[in-house]
Every structure is written in structure tokens, then in C-alpha cells.
Amino acid sequence: MKTLLIVYHTGGVKTARMAQAVERGAKTEPGVRVVVKRCADAGAEDVLAADGLILGTPENFGYMSGMMKDFLERIFYACEGKVAGRPWALFVGAGQDGTGAVSSVERIVTGLRLKKAADPVIVVKDLQPVQIAALEELGATFASGLALGVL
């Protein structure tokens, strides 16, 4: 069975609610084991054990959150060269922008040679039902792609 790892940070509640929506969507695919961890609790062993990775972060000061950067710093060298080609995706909670968080994560993940499986989902301001649906769709599409081996 394939494993999908969702790693996120929240400084409040929004990105956690976004992660829950992605998880709900992913769990509609019975052929995939879904593991959800906060950045502080996740490490290289989780990433190495996963067939696909979805990251979630707020945008803080035009960048990914410090906790997401800490997570990526801790896993980078342990995973470099071992996860190339595995699919990944990203969701970002932002107040007014979100693009700085996207580009900062993409730059680092490019170094791991992961394969982008979907466009990033950015939620600016409050989380609306249509965005929750988009996040559930991200999780469901990613998980079914993993199960089918097409990502």
C-alpha cells in the first residue's frame, strides 16, 4: 500500500483546517495510507517512508513559516538523492498574498528533485467552502494518482 505524508504548520487554526480538508479528501482513496504530521513532529524518516508528500504552511513575512523551513532544513540532506521523482504538492494559508511562501518552498523542494503533482492551493483571508472543496479535491486527486501509480 502506498503512503501519503501530509506535513503542515499552523500558527493559529487556518492552515490546520486546510490540512484537515486535504486529509479528508485523501482518505476517500482506500488504497493509500495517509499520515498527517505537524512540522515539529515530522522528520526525514517520515519523508523517506512516504511515496508522496503534501506540504502546508502559512505565509509569514513573505516566506514559508519558520517551522516549515526548520522541517525542510532537518530533512534536506537525509533525503537528498533518495526521494527524486516522488510527487509533491503544496497548500498555503495567507493574509493577502501567499506567493512568497510558494516560491520559497518550491526552491527548496526543487533541490530534492521531487515531482510537482498539482498547482499550489493558496487561500487568502478566510477559508470558504469552495476552498475547502478545492483542498479536499487536492487530497483526493493526489491519493488516487498515488494508488494508480500515475503521479
Ligand SMILES: Cc1cc2nc3c(=O)[nH]c(=O)nc-3n(C[C@H](O)[C@H](O)[C@H](O)COP(=O)(O)O)c2cc1C
Ligand atoms: C508574523 C506574521 C507574518 C505574516 N506575513 C504574511 C505575509 O507576508 N503575507 C501574507 O499574505 N500573510 C501574512 N500573514 C498572515 C498569515 O499568513 C495568515 O493569517 C495565515 O492564514 C495564518 O495561518 P495560520 O492561522 O494557519 O497560522 C502573516 C501573519 C503573521 C502572524
